[in-house]
Amino acid sequence: MKSLLKFITCGSVDDGKSTLIGHMLYDAKLLFADQEKALELDSKVGSRGGEIDYSLLLDGLMAEREQGITIDVAYRYFTTDDRSFIVADTPGHEEYTRNMAVGASFADLAVILVDATKGVITQTKRHARICALMGINHIVLAVNKMDLIGYDEKRFEEIKQDFLQMTYGLNVKSIQVIPVSATEGDNITEKSDNTLWYQGEPLLPYLENIDVDDDANQEHFVMPVQRVSRPNHTFRGFQGQVEAGQLSVGDEVITLPSQEKAKVKSLLNTDQEVKDVSDGQAITVQLDKEVDVSRGCVLTTSENIQVTDMFTANILWMDDTELVEGRNYLVKVGTKLLPGTVMSIKHKIDINTGKEVPADRIFKNELVECDISLSENMVFDKFANNEAIGGLILIDRVTNMTSACGVIEHALRRSTNVVWQETDITRDFRAQQKGQKPLTLWFTGLSGSGKSTLANEVEKKLVATGHHTMLLDGDNVRHGLNKNLGFKENDRVENIRRIAEVAKLMNDAGLITLTSFISPYEADRQNARNVVGDSFIEIFVSTPLEECEKRDVKGLYKKARAGEIPNFTGVSSPYETPGNPEIEVDTSQYSLEEATDYVVKEIMKYLD
Incomplete structure (x- = not known):
């Protein structure tokens, strides 16, 4: 052939x-x-x-x-x-x-x-x-x-x-x-x-x-699992394409990330049983015992494939929106798709010279080396060893567009050196002790929309009915935890990320956490939702800009219009309206008491 x-x-x-x-x-x-x-x-x-x-x-x-x-x-x-x-x-x-x-x-x-x-x-x-x-x-x-x-x-x-x-x-x-x-x-x-x-x-x-074949890294069998086939109770097979190596009936394979070992009971190429399979074939593998394997896992005979939740990658940024540290994306490697965050931009590559250039934001068509963290462990190999599980793409969680493509260089040492410590007193125990369901009530809206005043009144109502709460206000947090952050886009991204992590810790303590932040970017609110999980309730205080500017309680709009405050949301920086908030209220249409009663009534649906 x-x-x-x-x-x-x-x-x-x-x-x-x-x-x-x-x-x-x-x-x-x-x-x-x-x-x-x-x-x-x-x-x-x-x-x-x-x-x-x-x-x-x-x-x-x-x-x-x-x-x-x-x-x-x-x-x-x-x-x-x-x-x-x-x-x-x-x-x-x-x-x-x-x-x-x-x-x-x-x-x-x-x-x-x-x-x-x-x-x-x-x-x-x-x-x-x-x-x-x-x-x-x-x-x-x-x-x-x-x-x-x-x-x-x-x-x-x-x-x-x-x-x-x-x-x-x-x-x-x-x-x-x-x-x-x-x-x-x-x-x-x-x-x-x-x-x-x-x-x-x-x-x-x-x-x-020209000879372009490279068999140097084809020694070990590698197959990312695309699908678990279970046509009846007697058969359980793992389907995918062989990306490297060969496999025969009777061979021992390792399942990743679970690190279990099992022997190959049977191999099917389409619906025909075969004794051997090789690189490029689409197959079904049946093992001799039950193992923890689902889509995104990898079957292999190699001991060197890595499992990590943090790694360094070289990527080509393809999105019209700039890349800044702290942004959250869906990361796809092989057949696995996980939420991930660009933790740090190490440098970009100068197209003309190839030199490494310091950067805090990346624009379309630039090459960059960055560190990425994932929500859980993922299986990967160096791209030079196996392209199928060494390449990655980043997908925008809001638009679902591919934002970047690239290759994984190496795992970060801290991903294996820092281990989660399980504690005996759990989140559920603390919640039961307080007799409530922990929630994060995320108030978002323009400056002057009334979100801080409303969050304060809602907390008072919740406390009056016996609930245990903690209110995190944007200005207050910037006096302490986020004192080192400014108002550029990457600082705002990090501001929201830290608050989301704190809110999650508060929820783990069994508390109902109320946060009042402008949080102008949809991607960052989505990132906060990903961090907090199912406890996240978005409350959009949708007071119009005209009304907010008319109130101008702190005089910030006046300063922004005069050019004294750069990057001010609603004037010189955008506010991306929530697409589908759990609760929405316009404080220009209701009295404070009416707005508070409405929001508390809606919150109770999630506390029951």
Whole structure:
């Protein structure tokens, strides 16, 4: 059977990626007759004055043809006499870098194009670093548009040396530099008479012959569990795709994170029993005893795969919203999905130099090294050992969009050195002792909305009815616990995170905790909800901005309008309205007594 090479084309806008692959398919006669005819007809109304526009084979979207750029990832499948290929033609525009990263995540090799008239530019460097981050070990630099510089060997060598110098230290295994002309066909399928000074292979023959297989880390069996199959009471199997190694009936496997050992009772490939399975197969494993395994667990024969709840990762930030410390996301590794928090930003990587640069916030398309903590233990391996359980994505909990992708570098030592200490007096015992259900009543709203006054009155009502409470007010907490925090976004994120952790401790003590904080960001309130758990009750004090500013009890709005207070919520900083609070009240519509009675009545539904 022919070997398969999965590769991507990437580079800056208008470097000729789509044209290169289109010309390759055309010259190698890998098109059907109707595709060739359609290409010739479409080219008559294209941008090349009637000459064949090879990019039309890959740029299928109308917007791509109108603008002459690639927007989405275009996959093409083709076969030559020597090899089968899957190519992902990825966009070059910086706005679509996330699409390029998606293409890179599946590839064994990258063809990076540069315009010979421009040389190595920032986007070239960005794409090279992303390719290395995604585990691509083989790079081809295609110096395109050689026809526009008269096939100048000296200029080619300058670009080659610039690229080799830039990629030094990226730890890729091979780099091949080829002079090409995507429009004229030089060195794409056959050697060109215009570059007799070039001694290497043309692009297609090089791709046909390069060996990209890496069996160094395939010794041990690894399978993330996708599903537990239980068709009847006599059968319990674990289903997933073998990501590394081989497994046979009778072999002993380790279940992670439970660390149990069991022997393989049977193996099924689809519905057929087999004796052995190997890398890439989708299988069902039945073990000889009951073990604690569910989706997200891993079956393996390796003793070196790690289990941790804190690790360091290198990520590509792909979200329009900035990354700041303390933000909470869903972290997906293999088949496991867990809540996690970016604890600290260690540094970002300078795209041009590769140097580590201090940063406290990260913007779209930047590369960053950061520490991440999880809500519970997760199984992982170094990305270099196993991509399936060494790569990760971060998912925004509010929008459900992918915010980042990256690789895990190593576990943090504190994750294994710091162990949770179980105590004999539990949260439930303390709650029973106080005769109440612990809750966190999270009052949120603009400054001047009346949330602190309302929280104070609600606490008095609860205490009067025999409840045990603790009120955490925003201003009061900033005089002590959060005295070192300012009002920039990352400080506000940390302010809310600390309060959520304190509220949880108060709940563990059996108390009803009331908090009164502006907490302007939906993501941070969601993070607080994740920390506190089911005890979290969001109370949105929805008094309009106009009314809050009219009250201006502390004179803060006046100062903010005068520019004396930067980052003031409602004036120079946004307030993100809660989408689905448990309780909502507008204090401009009710007297304080009416608003208090209403909120207490609603709270009682959760205390019963």
